[in-house]
Each structure stands twice: as structure tokens, then as C-alpha cells.
Amino acid sequence: EAGVAQSPRYKIIEKRQSVAFWCNPISGHATLYWYQQILGQGPKLLIQFQNNGVVDDSQLPKDRFSAERLKGVDSTLKIQPAKLEDSAVYLCASSLGWGPGDTQYFGPGTRLTVL
Amino acid sequence: KQEVTQIPAALSVPEGENLVLNCSFTDSAIYNLQWFRQDPGKGLTSLLLIQSSQREQTSGRLNASLDKSSGRSTLYIAASQPGDSATYLCAVYGGATNKLIFGTGTLLAVQP
Numbered sequence: 001e002a003g004v005a006q007s008p009r010y011k012i013i014e015k016r017q018s019v020a021f022w023c024n025p026i027s028g029h030a031t032l033y034w035y036q037q038i039l040g041q042g043p044k045l046l047i048q049f050q051n052n053g054v055v056d057d058s059q060l061p062k063d064r065f066s067a068e069r070l071k072g073v074d075s076t077l078k079i080q081p082a083k084l085e086d087s088a089v090y091l092c093a094s095s096l097g098w099g100p101g102d103t104q105y106f107g108p109g110t111r112l113t114v115l
Numbered sequence: 116k117q118e119v120t121q122i123p124a125a126l127s128v129p130e131g132e133n134l135v136l137n138c139s140f141t142d143s144a145i146y147n148l149q150w151f152r153q154d155p156g157k158g159l160t161s162l163l164l165i166q167s168s169q170r171e172q173t174s175g176r177l178n179a180s181l182d183k184s185s186g187r188s189t190l191y192i193a194a195s196q197p198g199d200s201a202t203y204l205c206a207v208y209g210g211a212t213n214k215l216i217f218g219t220g221t222l223l224a225v226q227p
Contacts, residue, residue, distance in 0.1 A: 043204075048214070099213075101147075
């Protein structure tokens, strides 16, 4: 079974530039998550999709971050404009369902450096 | 607001030692607690999941315990190996929010 795919793996940009990340979840997984992991911290949930609807985006900085999940499959996360404090690893995860019993499978992440 | 803390932040041990990683959480109203492993450049891998009604879970050389009333969990690794070197994260599901709340992690180095 193929895992969660993410691209690019690394990205370096100047502050105030825009950047987009892509995630392809495990086939058949209804729920998709984007996490932000700042160096030395645990991952923090940014947004959660159930199929192509947003379940939780309470911690997404909506003035600069946006995300969409096309046709309930792939997802993109965009930052515009980027700030220095956005430097982090962005992790995508997917699960079959939505609930405490559903195991989340994580992709390798995209490491973003904002200069 | 649920807060998850892990101690120590980093640990270095010689190969073969038994070790304990600690995790504490502030809101005991959780559904479950998970321990994850994170290798550099890779995503997180779930190691053990303990339901709120359970006291412990075991997988191979790993044993995780949960004391929900005191807000604590421990991950015991027996006979550590260099391949165990990674960052170990605990995460709780539940409390005031239905999402995974992660701790800051413990960076483990097992010296050959």
C-alpha cells in the first residue's frame, strides 16, 4: 500500500514570497490533515478535511494560509505572503475515517525555510 | 486548553540499556494516547495507542503505560539498540478538542 506522498520535500524562499505544498493521501482515506511542526516542537494541526469539506481550521492563520482539497483526494496548502516564523516542517496525514479510533498515517513532510 | 509535556527533551544512553520516556498532560478527559516515532526526514510512525480505559500496551520491546487520573504516560524501551535512535512524541486525543495534541518530543540517541 502506497503511503502519503508530499512534494516538494524542501523549499527555500524569501519572506513575503508565496509557496504551495502538495499532498496525496492514501487511496480511500476520507480524512486529510495538515500539521505545522516548528523546530523543537510537536506538530500542530492547521486544518482537517473530511472528504472535501473543512472540519477544523481553528489554528490556521487565515490571513496568509489557505488550503483546499480537490475532489476529496489531493490537497494543497498555500502561504502568501510568507513570514520568517513560517519556517517549519509541514506534515500531511490521512486516515480512513474521522475519530479517536482512526489511525493517522503521516507523509515525510516538506521542510520550509523562509529567509 | 490541553498541554502535553515530555521529559527529558533529549537522552543519550549506551546500547543495551533499558530506558523510560515520560509524557504528561493537563486535561485528563482524553479518548486515547499515542506514542509516535519520528526519524529525520521522515514522517511520524505510530508505535502504540492506549485507549483511555486501558492501563498499558505492549509491542515487542516497547511498553506504554497510562495513568489518566494523574495525567501521565511512560514509554519503556527494553534493551535499547542504535536503531531506536529517533525522536519520540506522545499525543493525546480528546480533552476539550477532538484533535491530536502533541508533546514536544524526546530526542533519543543510543550509542553503540
